[in-house]
Amino acid sequence: MSSAIGISPSVSLLKASQQVVRGACPHDCPDTCSLLTTVENGVAIKVSGNPAHRPTDGVLCNKVSRYTERTYHPDRVLQPLKRVGPKGAGRFEPVSWDEAMSDIVSRLSAIAAREPQAILPYSYAGTMGLVQGDGMAARFFHKLGASLLDRTICSSAGGEALTQTLGAKVGMKVEFFAEAKLILVWGSNSITSNLHFWRLAQEAKRKGAKLVCIDPRRTETAEKCHEHLQLLPGTDAALALGLMHELVVNDWLDHDYIAQHTKGWEALRERALRWGPERAAAICGLAPEQIRTLARDYGTTQPAAIRLNYGMQRVRGGGNAVRAITCLPALTGAWRHRAGGALLSSSGTFPVNKAALQRPDLLAGRTPRTINMSTIGDDLLRASSAAFGPRIEALVVYNTNPVAVAPESSKVVSGFAREDLFTVVLEHFQTDTADYADYILPATTQLEHWDVHLAYGHTDVLLNRPAIAPIGQAKPNSQVFRELAKRMGFTEPCFTQDDENMCRMAYGDRIDFDVLLEQGFASLNFPDAPFAQGGFPTASGKCEFFSEALARQGLDGLPDHLPNYEVPGTSALYPLAMISPPARNFLNSSFVNVPSLQAIEREPLLEIHVNDAQTRGIVTGAVVRVFNDRGEYRCKAHVSDRARPGVVNGLGVWWRKLGLDGTNVNQLTSQRLTDMGRGPVFYDCLVEVQAA
Ligand SMILES: Nc1nc2c(c(=O)[nH]1)N[C@H]1C(S)=C(S)[C@@H](COP(=O)(O)OP(=O)(O)OC[C@H]3O[C@@H](n4cnc5c(=O)[nH]c(N)nc54)[C@H](O)[C@@H]3O)O[C@H]1N2
Ligand SMILES: Nc1nc2c(c(=O)[nH]1)N[C@H]1C(S)=C(S)[C@@H](COP(=O)(O)OP(=O)(O)OC[C@H]3O[C@@H](n4cnc5c(=O)[nH]c(N)nc54)[C@H](O)[C@@H]3O)O[C@H]1N2
Numbered sequence: 001m002s003s004a005i006g007i008s009p010s011v012s013l014l015k016a017s018q019q020v021v022r023g024a025c026p027h028d029c030p031d032t033c034s035l036l037t038t039v040e041n042g043v044a045i046k047v048s049g050n051p052a053h054r055p056t057d058g059v060l061c062n063k064v065s066r067y068t069e070r071t072y073h074p075d076r077v078l079q080p081l082k083r084v085g086p087k088g089a090g091r092f093e094p095v096s097w098d099e100a101m102s103d104i105v106s107r108l109s110a111i112a113a114r115e116p117q118a119i120l121p122y123s124y125a126g127t128m129g130l131v132q133g134d135g136m137a138a139r140f141f142h143k144l145g146a147s148l149l150d151r152t153i154c155s156s157a158g159g160e161a162l163t164q165t166l167g168a169k170v171g172m173k174v175e176f177f178a179e180a181k182l183i184l185v186w187g188s189n190s191i192t193s194n195l196h197f198w199r200l201a202q203e204a205k206r207k208g209a210k211l212v213c214i215d216p217r218r219t220e221t222a223e224k225c226h227e228h229l230q231l232l233p234g235t236d237a238a239l240a241l242g243l244m245h246e247l248v249v250n251d252w253l254d255h256d257y258i259a260q261h262t263k264g265w266e267a268l269r270e271r272a273l274r275w276g277p278e279r280a281a282a283i284c285g286l287a288p289e290q291i292r293t294l295a296r297d298y299g300t301t302q303p304a305a306i307r308l309n310y311g312m313q314r315v316r317g318g319g320n321a322v323r324a325i326t327c328l329p330a331l332t333g334a335w336r337h338r339a340g341g342a343l344l345s346s347s348g349t350f351p352v353n354k355a356a357l358q359r360p361d362l363l364a365g366r367t368p369r370t371i372n373m374s375t376i377g378d379d380l381l382r383a384s385s386a387a388f389g390p391r392i393e394a395l396v397v398y399n400t401n402p403v404a405v406a407p408e409s410s411k412v413v414s415g416f417a418r419e420d421l422f423t424v425v426l427e428h429f430q431t432d433t434a435d436y437a438d439y440i441l442p443a444t445t446q447l448e449h450w451d452v453h454l455a456y457g458h459t460d461v462l463l464n465r466p467a468i469a470p471i472g473q474a475k476p477n478s479q480v481f482r483e484l485a486k487r488m489g490f491t492e493p494c495f496t497q498d499d500e501n502m503c504r505m506a507y508g509d510r511i512d513f514d515v516l517l518e519q520g521f522a523s524l525n526f527p528d529a530p531f532a533q534g535g536f537p538t539a540s541g542k543c544e545f546f547s548e549a550l551a552r553q554g555l556d557g558l559p560d561h562l563p564n565y566e567v568p569g570t571s572a573l574y575p576l577a578m579i580s581p582p583a584r585n586f587l588n589s590s591f592v593n594v595p596s597l598q599a600i601e602r603e604p605l606l607e608i609h610v611n612d613a614q615t616r617g618i619v620t621g622a623v624v625r626v627f628n629d630r631g632e633y634r635c636k637a638h639v640s641d642r643a644r645p646g647v648v649n650g651l652g653v654w655w656r657k658l659g660l661d662g663t664n665v666n667q668l669t670s671q672r673l674t675d676m677g678r679g680p681v682f683y684d685c686l687v688e689v690q691a692a
């Protein structure tokens with residue numbers, strides 16, 4: 001086995017005492033890089049990008065190149081901790097694994113004996129691994145009969161939109177963006193959050209492609225594109241419909257592709273004809289000419305490719321916006337080319353054997369209620385009722401930091417602070433969420449455990465081998481749930497399956513596991529131009545402009561512009577829109593506590609346009625109060641033309657406890673949900689800003 005770990009041929013400067021172990025970046029990022037970890041005497045000394053893996057191309061982002069700093073951070077939680085102070089105070093004392101586990105099992109069993117649905121597992125993509133994510137954990141909670149979790153916090157509006165339009169979360173192969181002649185970077189700050197796509201976009205740019213960015217913020221990506229359409233948040237569907245209008249009236253259409261491979265054309269055409277550029281521009285806060293120019297470029301350039309990211313779907317009409325945009329390539333026949341079409345997520349390409357990993361059959365006919373993770377604030381505060389079911393009495397949190405990242409923090413915090421709630425948090429660090437735990441259990445990082453991955457920005461499967469032994473008393477999530485199952489007396493053989501075997505099971509014989517063991521990645525067999533001849537994975541086999549499924553749900557079967565819940569300029573009290581997109585050197589709330597990265601991001605900031613700052617007497621560096629009916633958040637102002645007039649940008653999900661007054665941007669966001677997919681509306685949020 002040790003030879004299979006393999007010395008990478010590209011790493012020729014290794015000392016005899018060093019080895020290189022192949023792994024996968026676990027973070028919630030489209031790029032899912034192939035990692036090479038150099039280990040010396042059992043210590044990981046360097047993590048770098050694998051040059052043999054095409055999408056990674058030997059390069060990692062700034063964050064994960066510091067992965068050893070995070071792994072060996074002096075603040076790592078390395079033994080089980082039991083709360084000694086009030087909830088949220090963050091005071092804990094070390095206990096043995098045995099003491100922690102036996103207390104956890106007795107608390108959970110007592111609740112489960114009465115009402116298993118009062119127990120809620122709460123997890124997200126802190127690791128995207130299929131084993132340390134919802135593998136053994138899902139088996140455990142299915143057997144228990146606990147509540148199910150609707151994992152909506154990030155991408156469910158866009159995911160549902162893709163499914164209703166293209167049939168699944170599928171799209172262009174990312175590598176062919178390098179051959180496109182026009183690229184729309186739509187709701188994506190690629191340099192920050194999709195670096196390896198950006199390298200391909202730059203290659204296209206060097207070969208003469210035009211790059212257009214569509215984003216309310218003048219991001220580092222926007223300023224490197226040829227054009228930037230700085231629209232108001234939540235107006236993307238209006239822009240897409242305005243573009244369609246121009247495609248129709250100028251006949252920049254591929255009639256043959258439309259006739260053969262789409263559904264609902266007549267109805268969409270009629271709708272588009274109501275969206276002249278003047279009307280669309282007024283809603284988007286753009287000039288009509290900008291829409292005409294973009295339509296001409298899009299309608300007359302082939303191949304044309306659209307890279308959407310999840311930024312634009314965090315508003316009320318997010319699903320409709322994604323649907324409207326993903327109709328565009330079928331109108332112009334862009335899908336005919338391998339460098340044409342659109343990509344939001346490729347995750348639907350992966351043939352994951354989910355039932356084998358997660359074992360929903362262990363529910364044995366029970367149908368527990370489902371809790372939406374995006375409304376955890378409200379749901380923790382609900383009493384038992386016929387509609388809701390039992391009050392939530394226990395939470396087991398892993399791979400997520402909801403107290404920092406979930407919307408409307410004041411409610412989330414009140415819920416987590418309930419003294420009658422029993423909370424277990426599996427973590428690397430004492431995060432804002434861990435502060436509210438009854439027990440914190442030390443989890444291994446990606447360098448310390450096995451896992452297997454899919455990706456949402458390319459189409460390769462990756463394997464992660466442990467590079468080092470678990471640090472301190474840390475255990476893989478899978479191992480914690482294996483031991484809980486044993487103590488609960490669960491005897492099914494699936495509860496003793498080891499991680500390497502779970503990795504093998506994830507794709508079964510659809511992937512050659514020996515190839516994964518040897519090179520760390522394996523490509524899926526997937527056509528270069530997946531929809532050149534139609535063949536969409538929808539029920540009709542066509543790109544569905546009109547979706548019967550949505551119409552049956554009582555929704556509009558055609559994409560439309562749905563105004564935000566909180567439309568900029570409509571409230572005298574809260575005249576500014578706030579968006580809170582990712583910070584480049586953090587990954588959601590991960591890495592916020594890594595000193596070298598925190599030093600680059602410095603402190604929580606609010607970008608504000610000079611016009612909005614001047615009328616409020618705000619200068620760069622001033623402490624400002626950002627507030628609405630849901631709460632108040634203080635941070636420093638940064639007067640900057642990265643913000644457009646009327647929109648302020650609060651970058652990154654900082655840990656609350658690192659903020660000026662122990663809060664972050666989510667103090668202001670709401671728990672309302674998107675038009676489809678039941679997702680959160682982080683960027684549909686009005687505020688006022690005052691000098692503090
Ligand atoms: N460095 C870094 N990388 C990350 C993350 C991170 O936190 N930091 N997060 C990861 C995660 S969880 C995800 S889901 C992915 C994708 O993460 P996303 O959150 O989609 O990240 P971005 O690509 O930065 O896209 C957000 C962009 O959308 C813009 N935006 C906001 N509202 C609107 C709107 O209404 N319309 C349009 N057109 N644009 C809008 C923002 O200004 C921002 O530039 O990235 C991942 N990668
Ligand atoms: N205002 C605002 N809020 C947002 C967003 C935004 O743009 N604006 N973005 C939203 C989006 S897109 C997302 S995806 C969510 C993401 O929010 P989260 O899912 O909470 O992601 P992270 O903040 O990265 O936190 C992941 C946590 O998992 C832990 N972790 C990582 N690996 C492991 C492991 O192997 N085992 C265990 N036990 N723990 C592990 C990490 O230490 C980290 O604390 O936030 C959302 N919140």
Ligand code: SF4
Nearest residue numbers: 025029032033061064
């Ligand atoms: S966070 Fe994204 S870009 Fe950075 S190493 Fe991981 S997958 Fe690659």
Ligand SMILES: [Mo]
Nearest residue numbers: 028153154155
């Ligand atoms: Mo996300």
